[in-house]
Amino acid sequence: MADTQKDVLRPTDAEAIRLGKTLLRAARHAALAVLEPDSGWPLASRVSVATDCAGRPLILVSTLSAHTGGLMADGRCSLLLGEPGKGDPLAHPRMTLKCRAERIDRESADHAGVAQRFLARHPKAALYADFADFSYFRLEPEEASLNGGFGKAFRLTRADLMSDEAVARELEQAGPGAVAHMNADHRDAIALYARHFAGIDEALDWKMTGIDPDGFDLMAGDRTARVFFAAPLASAREMRAVLVQMAKDARAGEIG
Numbered sequence: 001m002a003d004t005q006k007d008v009l010r011p012t013d014a015e016a017i018r019l020g021k022t023l024l025r026a027a028r029h030a031a032l033a034v035l036e037p038d039s040g041w042p043l044a045s046r047v048s049v050a051t052d053c054a055g056r057p058l059i060l061v062s063t064l065s066a067h068t069g070g071l072m073a074d075g076r077c078s079l080l081l082g083e084p085g086k087g088d089p090l091a092h093p094r095m096t097l098k099c100r101a102e103r104i105d106r107e108s109a110d111h112a113g114v115a116q117r118f119l120a121r122h123p124k125a126a127l128y129a130d131f132a133d134f135s136y137f138r139l140e141p142e143e144a145s146l147n148g149g150f151g152k153a154f155r156l157t158r159a160d161l162m163s164d165e166a167v168a169r170e171l172e173q174a175g176p177g178a179v180a181h182m183n184a185d186h187r188d189a190i191a192l193y194a195r196h197f198a199g200i201d202e203a204l205d206w207k208m209t210g211i212d213p214d215g216f217d218l219m220a221g222d223r224t225a226r227v228f229f230a231a232p233l234a235s236a237r238e239m240r241a242v243l244v245q246m247a248k249d250a251r252a253g254e255i256g
Contacts, residue, residue: 008153016154018228020146020161023081023095025051025217026226028121031080032059034070043070049079050121053175053212054168055161057099057139058118060125064133071137075101079139095146095156099139106135113172114138120179120209121219163213163232170236175211178239183207189247194218196250198225211239 082094144156204220215228
């Protein structure tokens, strides 16, 4: 008997990987499914989401919530990403990540970096992020099911979605300062990035929220945009030169 699951899956290609990374990096919220500790039944809830520099999803949840209890009892969970958009919601791309959740202790070395990445994407969460009952969780992806629309199903691996870990560690140190500098002194360049590379012509007040080895994330109010580098960074030292060249290319494109 033929494996019907394999029959419906397309071979994973660069376009599918780019779409999966876009859905992951651009998301501001997602549906989180956990296993309810007492019953074992699936329990779904909506959560705000960001990503760390390597691409692992980050969430901030109250320990008083039922889904947090599920994560604490069994770290296995799924995260559904993707906006429904206009018309048939099933015609729009979405991706389900299978993950294992790890609670980030407030005293751990990772806490400050996780908080910085999450609050850059969700600044209003600073109002309650330090409450005693709230904790950050990092979700370690294992694999993903990507549906790019009707007849466009793919299986993605962790390696397909994650950025270079070594370069990500470098950018965890250098990235926040670069983001702050861009937002303070180069908002004109950020607007160029949004127009030229993200294809968004609307005059919005864009700011940069994070840089990673594959690109950077922009936000204007509740709107997000993802911009990829032409090639992944080989080291954090390349970051400045790449951003400068992208601004030059965008300006040249507008003049041309």
